[in-house]
Amino acid sequence: MGVVGCLGYTGLELIRILVRHPGVLIKVVTLREPLQRFRDDKVFTMFPELSSCRVSTIEDADFRDCSVVFFATPHGIAMKWAPKLLSIGVRVIDLSADFRFKNKETFEGFYGLKHHSPKLLHESVYGLPEINRDKLTNANLVAMPGCYPTAVILGLLPLLERNIIEEDNVIADCKSGISGAGRSSKVSSLFGETYESFKAYGTNGHRHKPEICEVAQTIIEKNKIRSDNQNLKTQFDIIFIPHLIPMFRGIFATLYVKLKSDSYIDKLTKIYTDKYKKEKFIKLLEGDKVPNTSLVKGSNEVHISIVKVSKKKEGLGSSAVILVAEDNLVKGAAGQAVQVMNTMLNFEEEEGLKGLFWSP
Ligand SMILES: NC(=O)c1ccc[n+]([C@@H]2O[C@H](COP(=O)([O-])OP(=O)(O)OC[C@H]3O[C@@H](n4cnc5c(N)ncnc54)[C@H](OP(=O)(O)O)[C@@H]3O)[C@@H](O)[C@H]2O)c1
Numbered sequence: 001m002g003v004v005g006c007l008g009y010t011g012l013e014l015i016r017i018l019v020r021h022p023g024v025l026i027k028v029v030t031l032r033e034p035l036q037r038f039r040d041d042k043v044f045t046m047f048p049e050l051s052s053c054r055v056s057t058i059e060d061a062d063f064r065d066c067s068v069v070f071f072a073t074p075h076g077i078a079m080k081w082a083p084k085l086l087s088i089g090v091r092v093i094d095l096s097a098d099f100r101f102k103n104k105e106t107f108e109g110f111y112g113l114k115h116h117s118p119k120l121l122h123e124s125v126y127g128l129p130e131i132n133r134d135k136l137t138n139a140n141l142v143a144m145p146g147c148y149p150t151a152v153i154l155g156l157l158p159l160l161e162r163n164i165i166e167e168d169n170v171i172a173d174c175k176s177g178i179s180g181a182g183r184s185s186k187v188s189s190l191f192g193e194t195y196e197s198f199k200a201y202g203t204n205g206h207r208h209k210p211e212i213c214e215v216a217q218t219i220i221e222k223n224k225i226r227s228d229n230q231n232l233k234t235q236f237d238i239i240f241i242p243h244l245i246p247m248f249r250g251i252f253a254t255l256y257v258k259l260k261s262d263s264y265i266d267k268l269t270k271i272y273t274d275k276y277k278k279e280k281f282i283k284l285l286e287g288d289k290v291p292n293t294s295l296v297k298g299s300n301e302v303h304i305s306i307v308k309v310s311k312k313k314e315g316l317g318s319s320a321v322i323l324v325a326e327d328n329l330v331k332g333a334a335g336q337a338v339q340v341m342n343t344m345l346n347f348e349e350e351e352g353l354k355g356l357f358w359s360p
Contacts, residue, residue: 001341002028002069002090004058004077007041009183010095011072013334019049021338021352023345026050027066030058063090068341071095072334074182079116082141086120091140091344093337099124099143100211110207127340129349130154130279131219136343144340145215147332148174148208148242151253153215154282154302155324158275159257160219160236164264165320167220168237171256172212177247177293180328200243209240249329250293255322265308265318272306280350281331281339291325299357300335302326330356 001018005011006029018024029050031037038044038055054062058081063069069085071078071094078094085092101107104118115121125132125139128150136142145153152172159165181189188194202208216236259265276282281300285291291303307321326332335353342349 001026002030002061002063002066004030004061004069004071004081005073007031007037007043007183008072009179009329010333011070012043013329014070014072014337015043015047015050017330017334017338017352017356019047023347023351024341026053028054028056028061028063028069030056030061032057064088066090067345068093070337070341071098075111076113076116079120082120083117086140091142093127093142093144093340093344094124095144095333095337097143097146097207097211099141100126100145101214106210106214110205110210126215127336128153128215129336129339129343130157130282131215133343136340137346139344142337142340142344144333144337146208146211147176147180147251147326147328148172148206148240148253149211149215150332150336151251151302151324151326152208152212152238152240152255153219154326155253155255155304155322156216156257157219158271159320159322160216161223161275162271163220163224164260164271165257166260167216167234169258170236170238172238172240173243173254173256174240175243175245175252176328177245177250179248180251180332181244194244194246196246198243198245200241202242206240206242208242209238212238212240247293249297249327251324251326251328251332252291252293253322253324255324257320257322259318259320262310262318265310265320268306268308268320272304276304281353291323293325293327294360295357296325296327296331297358298330299327300331300339300353301357302331 068091075096075098079098082092104115124141124143125135127142127144178194283303285305290305303325305323309319342351
């Protein structure tokens with residue numbers, strides 16, 4: 001394996017997970033300032049398993065003996081290097097947004113960058129195993145979902161597949177810990193700026209909104225065609241407001257949906273249970289239990305609970321509120337990337353991903 005951008009938050013998280021994986025050897029890691037920073041950050045001390053791996057810049061790296069290379073870099077990097085790696089038979093799992101959209105204009109519009117490899121957009125598979133497991137087995141290029149889209153899509157998936165919510169009337173009120181912004185120093189990420197502070201951001205159009213909409217629309221259309229031939233014109237839409245909260249890890253998504261019929265309200269628990277009963281990393285909380293970011297810390301699990309809001313008597317129709325918690329660096333990034341790698345390489349999907357949770 002190779003990890004590009006090994007000293008960022010998701011790169012280090014990938015290493016933490018991959019060194020415990022029984023079927024994996026990390027052969028190459030890259031960083032921009034070779035070795036000295038690697039030594040300063042005590043990565044060899046933290047991960048003695050890396051003592052035999054090659055450390056270099058991406059320009060000097062030799063990836064030929066890697067079956068998979070992970071990109072844990074900002075957008076704009078993987079799109080330049082993926083064609084070269086694919087041409088020598090190395091499969092690529094990209095944690096950035098470079099290959100998440102099918103349409104290059106959507107990427108360029110929201111990320112402000114010309115796409116370097118637009119032809120690969122149609123080859124890439126969106127790396128959410130719960131919707132694309134079959135496609136991942138033979139994928140050579142995988143675009144890992146954003147951290148918020150993972151939480152929002154997994155929270156909505158059973159409803160979108162059944163076509164039982166007003167799909168243009170969804171509200172996602174989401175919170176993230178500061179690690180979601182990455183490790184590079186920015187004033188807005190400083191302890192002094194975030195401690196005892198709570199704020200919304202990206203209110204004029206966060207980059208994860210078009211990703212959520214594109215994936216949700218694909219799920220709706222696939223299932224409408226398969227089930228009941230309903231008119232395909234309704235476009236999924238969501239009010240998505242992210243917030244920054246004073247903690248390091250974790251995403252909490254509160255998703256408000258309107259049901260198309262009051263009769264669905266009593267079926268919600270069964271719908272979620274049927275959908276997720278075989279999913280190893282999705283845990284539905286029963287009764288009045290609610291997700292808590294501290295209970296998914298370090299783990300690849302997503303915790304979901306359902307709040308049913310019946311307004312039948314007032315004739316207002318029924319709603320539901322779906323609560324979702326994940327660790328943005330694990331199921332929202334590195335853990336999910338390893339889950340995808342396991343599928344691509346025919347390992348058990350949970351291999352290397354058990355027992356990652358820590359508490360408190
Ligand atoms: N943080 C999250 O919760 C999260 C979740 C899902 C997806 N993602 C995505 O994952 C990617 C990495 O995020 P992160 O949070 O790990 O970021 P990060 O902590 O800022 O780390 C980024 C890494 O990329 C390297 N890098 C930056 N510019 C580079 C360049 N021009 N060429 C080569 N390497 C470069 C950095 O190297 P140096 O160490 O030399 O600075 C660093 O190792 C991003 O695309 C992000 O959107 C992040």
